[in-house]
Amino acid sequence: MRPFKYTRASDAAAAARAVAANPDARFLAGGTNILDLMKEDVERPNELVDLTRLKLAEITTAPGGGVSIGALAKNTDTANHPLIRKNYPLLTQAIVAGASGQLRNMATNGGNLMQRTRCQYFYDTAMPCNKREPGTGCGAREGLNRIHAIFGWSEKCVATYPGDMANALYALEAQVRVRNASGRERTIPIGEFHRLPGDTPEKDNNLEHGELIVAIDLPKSNFANNYYYLKVRDRASYAFALVAVAAALEIDRDIIRQARVVMGSVAHKPWRSQEAEAALSGRPASEENFRRAAAAALAGAKPLAHNAYKVELGKRAIVRALMRAAKLI
């Protein structure tokens, strides 16, 4: 890989300052994504600021009944934490659906949100890719795009956000807490954290350069009973989703009070379907209603040459996830 400077940050402020000062610097957390990309010459930072010594790995209850998860908490520790298992089992399911045990032991929550697309053209530096190298074109738009977006893509980019955890976080309406070089904190609703590609697909999300994710805040949740994370993929494990669905329901005497339906690997960001949620709330939990919601969720899909199957698969996956969430199967 290209030579780079390595610094170990002593505290969050110093870390943010170091990265903010250098446009080619990046944070280093578990390294499971950024190091791979550097070896492939896809990411070319000249400085890595190591976060792993920062005290940002705690998982604590928050005032108001929520839970705050440190950005540097490992995926494994997060998924297994009693507070998460008890109050946010959907998140546990989503995390353990991703990667492998070894990777989850290294991977941090902050890094997970920041993981980059798995588009083949992004990975091959000989191929056009506006995300990797703005202005070179999108290889996948007219190329191999079986794993690509059916929602929200642009002519510039049809890549998806491939992660699992964020889909569950969106269903749980998490907030991402970030801190910049001058120490100012802000929170970004998870739904606004990732973005659509538009004309600037090189930007995966709305984080400013040098802004450090410090925590993910989960509000109090009523979804600990009726939830399901479904991940459909080409093999049983250790593969990214073709389509994933995070489904959460609040059911009161068979009537759905609140519903959350988020699809993964169908867009440049986790794709929440307000249409599906609207079609569900106030209605009985039944397969028929789930079908109607699924149809509403996929109504606006715009498939590419090789991924039309995601439309049908998406519908079926939503129905299945809701059936499981409602414990009808």
Add this chain to the structure above:
Amino acid sequence: MPRYIGKEMSRVDGVAKVTGRAKYAAEFRAPNLAYGFIVLGTVAKGAIKSIDTREAERAPGVVRVFTHVNAPKLGPKASHEQAPPRAQEEQDKSFRALQSDKIYFNMQPVALVVAETYEQARYASRLVKVTYNAEKHTTDTEAVRERARVPKQGPPPKPRGNPEEAMKNAAVKVEGEYRIPIEHHNPMEPHAAVAVWDGDKLTIFDKSQEVYNVRKHLASSFNIPETNVQVISPYVGGAFGSSLRPNYYPSLTAMAARELKRPVKVVYTRTQMFTGHGHRPYTIQRVALGAERNGKLTAMIHEVVHNTSTFEEFSDNTTGFTRQVYACPNLHAPLRITDTDLNTPTWMRAPGAVSGMFALESAMDELAYALKIDPLELRLINYAERDPESGKPFSSKALRECYRLGAEKFGWKNRKFEPRSMRDGRLLVGWGTATGIWGAFQMPATARITFRPNGTAHVASATSDIGPGTYTVITMIAAEYLGLRPEQVEFELGDSKFPRAPAQGGSWTTASVGSAVHGAALAVTARLLEFANREANSPLKGALAADVEMLDGRLRLKSDASRFVNIAEVMKRNSLNEITETFESKPSQERRNYATLAHGAQFIEVKVDPDIGQVRVTRAIEVTACGKIINPKASHSQEIGGVVWGIGMALQEATEIDHRFGRIMNPNLQHYHVPVNADVHMIETIFVEEDDTVVNPLGVKGMGELGMVGIPAAIANAVFHATGKRIRELPITPDKLL
């Protein structure tokens, strides 16, 4: 009673492997070693217009950057101008790196950066700037299907009987077109070489399935005698055919080392492996079957087209076993190849057979449904009692017993014929079967045994052990016939200083090298008898070599163990420090009177989630008949591995090319899927042993490839049974089942 043969034995190299003592090619060191990193091209066809290495040369640690401009020519002089660069011998037209500005395939090596460390070389490799004059390329076999031609090598496709006529008149017919994508071997260990020159003598550590072939290739590359080259390859972390040919990196590495006058190491990255060796070709197959209403096949037509490169012919003989698997009087099974701007394909586990049988055995299942005959019954109706191709008897064939036993173990009689008729809750259950077939090949092979009076033996042959357990099985054979314990035998392989052995391929190693070791052990026995009987009072007087055996330090009469001599004493009295015998075994004349094949029957259960298109292979029973089983432990391991690979081929594996660029787009293990543990459920492998006195002295047949041959078809058939959907294009991914 055999003491070791037929009994389970753990790998003799197991401890070395799990403790890291076993050294693989990339792990060898040499003083002053430099590291090479390959730069791959980015167009599929044309020529290099310019190549700018200045920045790379200035990078820290860089020793030299080799390109076609400064790289010396490899091979006989006259041949460089030819396109592509090739050696004089027609046999070795393999691609050699940096020989001209010509581009034959995308991701072709265009430079080698050599530096003091691997990281420096990799970094500098990214500073090499290349421009091309690209030409219009073709990488899509479908697009050039019509241009396919009969390969020059191999037997011309002669029809048997009158297949067209018979097909026309058949009472029941099925016809379908089947496809398999390009696939790559993806062994765990990346290919690597460490080259060390001493004057005009080359020592190279390599990952190879045939050290003698690499030796020949390198000798011709550098115009030096073969005896000047030593190829060393003691351990191979899987190869599956990807190291049958020399590949381009050994000559490239040796070239760099020779120019720099210091040892050089080159290791492929995972991505480089996708064009650094061949692949299973993209194969289009049309199968038409005609039958009488009672199920008797009257016509089989199996036409195949697969890709080759523009510079070399390769064919994997896809339809070879179609000719021998079922009794049918009328058959045509031609294979044609078509040029593409890709690297040359090569053999990949069960080459040809697994592709061909995927199509044929899927078609047999389709025929069973057209006839409304149980798929297993249909195979029994068409059971070949003699080789349908040659009319010769089989040396042995226990396939009928494989079918019977497999069906019984699996519970096949409980299968409901109609598709979608079996369920497990929401899941559709499907049961499928298919036949497996492979040759019982034997190649000439030589082994040397040095027997010492202290009761130890050194055995050597230049074969390889790419994972099947050759170290172990040869140790067992030597121990058996030298009357020693396995710990007393040291077997070495993978070095061209040892007697010649064939490539480890075709599942012929135990048959070939095992027979050579057996022969050498008998030669040691005979020599000992000769020395013993030089003594007037020998208790073995009058005995022939065939009458005696070695056991626990004695040479004794087989029929009367009380008549023996003490081997150490005989050797001492004759002042022998050791007895060394070298034996070359060859296929017998008798084999020619028979058809020699190995067979198997596979029974597969899948559970399909019809809503989301997910297939799980929940049960696999594989029964194989491949002669005598010498080491059941390693043999089961081979067959289980074959089933797992079959699962991968059926459900996951595909090399994807963006034909606009003629470039492989998934050259890594995140996008190229192979099975993980969660994809593998219950697998039971069973052997029906055959007592075959014809195939070779040990009565063994191959099994490494056999174990996967029928699996993809059996899975596809099970998917049809579960869902009613006939998927004729592998892999069967969820999108195809929605």
